[in-house]
Amino acid sequence: MRHQLEIQSMQIEEVFTRHEVPAEVQGGMVHSRWVSFDLQASLAAGLERLRTLKDDLKATLGAPDVRIENQDGRLRVVVRQPQPHPVDLLDLVEALGSPYPLTAALGLAEDGRPVLLNLLAPEVTHVLIAGNVAAGKSGLLRTFALSLALQNKQSQVQLVVIEGSQPAAPGQRSELVSLVYLPHMLLPVMDQVEEVAEALAFLEREVQYRKEQAITRPLLVVLVDDLYELVEAGGAPVAEPLARLLGEGAAAGVRLVMATDLLAGDSPPDLLRSLLRHHFAIRLVGQTPDAETARAMAGIPDSRAEYLLGRGDFVAVSGDAVVPFQAAYLGDSDLHLTVERLHRQQQPVMLAQPVQMRPSLTLADAPEEPQLFRLSRSGAASLEPPAGEDEWESDGSAWHGAEPF
DSSP states (O other), X not given: OHHHXXXXXXXHHHHHHHTTOOEEXXXXXXXXXXXXXXXXXXXXXXXHHHHTTXXXXXXXXXXXXXXXXXXTTEEEXXXXXXXXXXXXXXXXXXXXXXXXXXXXXXXXXXTSOEXXXXXXXXXXXXXXXXXXXXXXXXXXXXXXXXXXXXXXXXXXXEEXXXXXXXXXXXXXXXXXXXXXXXXXXXXXXBOSHHHHHHHHHHHHHHHHHHHHHTOOOSEEXXXXXXXXXXXXXXXXXXXXXXXXXHHHTGGGTEEXXXXXXXXXXXXXXXXXXXXXXXXXXXXXXOOOSSHHHHHHHHSSSOOOGGGOOSSSEEEEEXXXXXXXXXXXXXXXXXXXXXXXXXXXXXXOOOOOOOOOOOOXXXXXXXXXXXXXXXXXXXXXXXXXXXXXXXXXXXXXXXXXXXXXX
16 A cells, blocks of 8 residues: 555656646655545645646546645645445354344445444335446345345345346356345245246235235335346336335334436336335435436436446435445355354344334444555655544545534
């Protein structure tokens, strides 16, 4: 890391020299996905002039995004790391300490705090996961299911998993197939249109029964991958019950988590377009090709999803609030060991007990703080512990140390 900081500092100063900008790097702060470089420069040098160097800085650093910021009179170059750091789901759940009931642990925010989604919060109905083909949507669906299974008994949450499309190549396995071994699975993993239609009809009957009996537990979480392909292949027998479940399921303790790579330029069926426009209070948006598509996926402007890297790089959107995060993941080998442990721990099914309500999308306390670094006169980088809570602000927003939303 020290060597990387030294190289990037020299590259930034080389760009300044080429453009005859009187500025040099003094130090900064390292985050999980950003490095900010503090500049020794007079504001007279012109913030707008520095910002014209953005493209040159991106090309020189080989970075996917670079920003020039003025924060309280301090000029900074903020560089996105070229590779998102992997987040291990087991480490994330362990770092949480006591379990968060009926709450999905999604990953880590930019400042290192866990991103948690409480499915019991009144404002949470259903969840949309959207983005490019390589955004990591299937992996996030898998994380969603596993984090619930790791923190809840079968009497508290049960899972239904639907594959909307067949594997692209013979013998290829879906990331969701292994979930079938979880004791929380209510039905086998389904990928045939006929069995999906039957399962959705069963879920509709379950919703009606729960409404009649005033039952909302155990929570039923229905995870749907490749929603666009599923609706295209299944037509009305699939799309219509999905629409009714989206409209009535939340009040009966049924949550739908749907992933799609539908882009803004596509022409979906009218019913599917209506599904995507409504019902989703929480949207987890991965890499998108442009700002127009990012807006269509997130439901708001300026989510900046077009700048994401893919491979599990997401933004969580709730209302107008946006939290960038790196999705957690659990490999197959760890999954098999985890499933064995879950089966050993399962107790006889009993009625779930009431749990304390938490905010819907939470940024929990970070297990580690970001690191400051200083540059000596020789250009060597020295990593230091943070000197105070106000040493870093991400991009003028209040996510670092902010209240959760």
